[in-house]
Structures are given as structure tokens and as C-alpha cells.
Amino acid sequence: MQQYSGFGLLKHSLTYHENWQRVWSNPTPKKHYDVVIIGGGGHGLATAYYLAKEHGITNIAVIEKGYLGGGNTARNTTIVRSNYLWDEASHLYEHSLKLWEGLAQELNYNLMFSQRGVLNLGHTLQDMRDIERRVNANRLNGIDGEVLTTAQVQEMVPILDCSTNARFPVMGASWQARAGTARHDAVAWGFARAADALGVDLLQQTEVTGIRRKDGAVEGVETNRGFISAGKVACVAAGNSSVIAKMVGMELPLESHPLQAMVSEPLKPILNTVVMSNHVHGYVSQSDKGDLVIGAGIDGYTGYGQRGSFNVVEHTIAAIIEMFPIFSRVRLNRAWGGVVDTCPDACPIISKTHIKGLYFNCGWGTGGFKATPGAGHVFAHTIANDEPHPLAKPFSIDRFSSGELIDEHGAAGVAH
Numbered sequence: 001m002q003q004y005s006g007f008g009l010l011k012h013s014l015t016y017h018e019n020w021q022r023v024w025s026n027p028t029p030k031k032h033y034d035v036v037i038i039g040g041g042g043h044g045l046a047t048a049y050y051l052a053k054e055h056g057i058t059n060i061a062v063i064e065k066g067y068l069g070g071g072n073t074a075r076n077t078t079i080v081r082s083n084y085l086w087d088e089a090s091h092l093y094e095h096s097l098k099l100w101e102g103l104a105q106e107l108n109y110n111l112m113f114s115q116r117g118v119l120n121l122g123h124t125l126q127d128m129r130d131i132e133r134r135v136n137a138n139r140l141n142g143i144d145g146e147v148l149t150t151a152q153v154q155e156m157v158p159i160l161d162c163s164t165n166a167r168f169p170v171m172g173a174s175w176q177a178r179a180g181t182a183r184h185d186a187v188a189w190g191f192a193r194a195a196d197a198l199g200v201d202l203l204q205q206t207e208v209t210g211i212r213r214k215d216g217a218v219e220g221v222e223t224n225r226g227f228i229s230a231g232k233v234a235c236v237a238a239g240n241s242s243v244i245a246k247m248v249g250m251e252l253p254l255e256s257h258p259l260q261a262m263v264s265e266p267l268k269p270i271l272n273t274v275v276m277s278n279h280v281h282g283y284v285s286q287s288d289k290g291d292l293v294i295g296a297g298i299d300g301y302t303g304y305g306q307r308g309s310f311n312v313v314e315h316t317i318a319a320i321i322e323m324f325p326i327f328s329r330v331r332l333n334r335a336w337g338g339v340v341d342t343c344p345d346a347c348p349i350i351s352k353t354h355i356k357g358l359y360f361n362c363g364w365g366t367g368g369f370k371a372t373p374g375a376g377h378v379f380a381h382t383i384a385n386d387e388p389h390p391l392a393k394p395f396s397i398d399r400f401s402s403g404e405l406i407d408e409h410g411a412a413g414v415a416h
């Protein structure tokens, strides 16, 4: 794999940047793979990378119906944090955050990972009690977190309306300093490039239309480019997971909803952290390009269209203006939607299934981007060993029959 460096940049400038190696190849599908991964988003690509790197399984195909990262991976608002409430979830997200901290070096790819911190505002006494409880739980789990007063929040974000006249006065906030943002498509590209270098086939414009089984075990996948035989099939299809599950007669406890985000015109640097409010129901950060990156909750109806409804855009903007009246005359540049797979307990499913050789990583809903390296890492272990990684064990699909749910609605909230 060609190493990227400042020296390389200089060298290529001498030939007008015309001789860069292609970042990944475009192979013809083989007849058989040891592992077929359905879905070329960040999670699918990370799974392939860790399978090849840590488990020595390199005869892998990642099958993507569109282009790599074109699902939720490159549509999300890129917030990365690990301050979830329950032990099981916070350990999983913290595992991921630790991987993020060294990932750009490991992949030799600039992921623009920026630990600019995340604030979660509290507007009522109950918000503040919930914040204190969560920060205490995080600290007991070795995860950084602080409870800030209104004055500390105001000092950190001078443009936030912290006045007592505000409709939803800011009473304080939780603060995770190691949290932040990353460049979403770079994450897909970085994992894709590293997986390709380890021998993984990345098959774009290839749609899985069926899963063949024999005697209770998977045999391979039907695609628009023909049948591909596989020892194991791993589904990482986010909003389309239920569609894939239906191919083998399985019903997943998921609902697919549109989730929207939007960006403004680029502004000079004005906001150097991420500000979220579950109560007012919106969040905002400023990208390195200068745009305000804005998001909120899901659209209420279910659907598979990668777009949402106007009323959600309107409510989201109202929430942002409530908190930041200074943004009232900023113009929006673009709005778009993704399809998120929400689970009843706001936690993911990382699991084997009753079909031998068939695995699912899904149900990340509105908050799986932050988990990309961690989820890929533990899912690869689960597939390679046919046994759940200890961090993935609580997220087995069996929890919906055993009742051992992990309710993270409070920490998930609007707070992606």
C-alpha cells in the first residue's frame, strides 16, 4: 500500500499529482469467499479490515449495492462520544473511542478526528439529575465526564443563549472532553484502502438479492452479478437489515426511519465544540469547512427513502435558533436523509443467528458512526471465532427473548 506522507505529497507535486496509485482496486467477484460482508459502510469495511488484520482471514468480499460509504456512513453528523449510561453500552462505545484515538495513524489516512468535546445541555432539574447520574456512571467506568454549571457553559460557548429569559434556560451541562467529530467518508475510505491492501475484495454496484441456505447453514449470496458462495455471511446493512433478514425468513426487532441532517453556508470559526440538547431537541457543531452541521431526531414514519419531511427540518431549525439566536440569519446550504434501523432499547444487535454462518451487526439507529471501529473490531472477532466477543455478548439478538434489554434511550436521545 502506498504510504501517505508530507514527503509523498511533495514528490507527487513534481508530476502534477498525476501518478497517485488508485486507493482501492475494482476486482471481478470470485466464485467463493470465506466471508461475505453485505454492506460497504464504515461498519462493514471495518469488519473486513479487522478480520484480515487480526484474524488472518483475507478471502473476504465486501458487497455494496451502491458506492462505499454511500449509506448512513457519509450521511451522518459525525459525532463521536462514549458517555452512554449502562455498563454494557459505555464499555462498547469506549472501546471504540480508544480505537478512534489511534486510527488515523493505524490506517495512514487523515480521518480528521477532532476531540473538540461534546456538551449535553440540561434545561430542567430533572435533566440535571439525569446528567449527574450519567456522568457518575461514566466516571465509575473510567470514562471522562464532568458536570458544568451555566457559567462554565457560557464561558465555553459564548454564543449560546444562557440568559434566564431563554424559553428553555440552560441550567448546566455534561461535558466529555475526549468526544468530538471525524470526517465520515474518510473513515469509510481509510478502512476500504487498508482492507484492500490486505487482500479484501470490495465489490461496488453489487446488490445482494437473496441468501442461499442448505441444512440450516448459509451457502452464499445471490447478487445482480450472479451467485457467490461463502462460508460465512455477515450482514451490516443498517436501514436495510430487515430486508436482508427477510431473505432468510427472519424478523428483526427493528424499524427503519428516515433521519435528516443539514448544513449551513460556510462561516468563519464560531463554534469550537459540539452542543446538544435532548430537551430542545437539536444539536450543532461546526465542520472544518465552516458549515454548521445540524441534526435532530428521526422522522416519525417508517420508510426506506434517503430523504425526510419538511416539518422535521422546520422543528430542528427552530430548536437551534432557540439555543443560538445568533444563527437566525444564517442560510442553509443542503439537507439530506439516511435510513436508520432503530431498536426498541436504543442499542445495537451484534449477533450470531440460528442459521449457521449468518451474523448480524445492525440496530445502531441514530448513533452508530461513533462505534465504527469498535463495532467492526468486536464483530470481526464474533465472526472469526463463531463466538461473541465479550463486549458484544450483551448485544446478542437473544436479549429480545430473554428480556435482558439495555435501555439507552436517555443517553441516545437526540444526542447522536
Ligand SMILES: Cc1cc2nc3c(=O)[nH]c(=O)nc-3n(C[C@H](O)[C@H](O)[C@H](O)COP(=O)(O)OP(=O)(O)OC[C@H]3O[C@@H](n4cnc5c(N)ncnc54)[C@H](O)[C@@H]3O)c2cc1C
Pocket: 038, 039, 040, 041, 042, 043, 044, 063, 064, 065, 066, 067, 068, 069, 070, 071, 072, 073, 074, 075, 076, 077, 078, 079, 080, 206, 207, 208, 209, 236, 237, 238, 239, 240, 244, 259, 260, 261, 295, 336, 337, 338, 339, 340, 364, 365, 366, 367, 368, 369, 370, 371, 416
Ligand atoms: C442524518 C444522520 C445523522 C447521524 N448522526 C450520527 C452521529 O452524529 N453520530 C453517530 O454516531 N451516528 C450517527 N448516525 C448514525 C450512523 O450514521 C450509522 O449508525 C452508521 O453510519 C451505520 O454504519 P453502517 O456501516 O452500519 O451503515 P451504512 O453506512 O448505512 O452502510 C450499510 C450499507 O449497506 C448497503 N446495502 C444495503 N442493502 C444492501 C444489499 N442488499 N446489498 C448490498 N449492499 C446493501 C447500503 O447501500 C449501505 O451502503 C447518523 C445517521 C444519519 C442518517
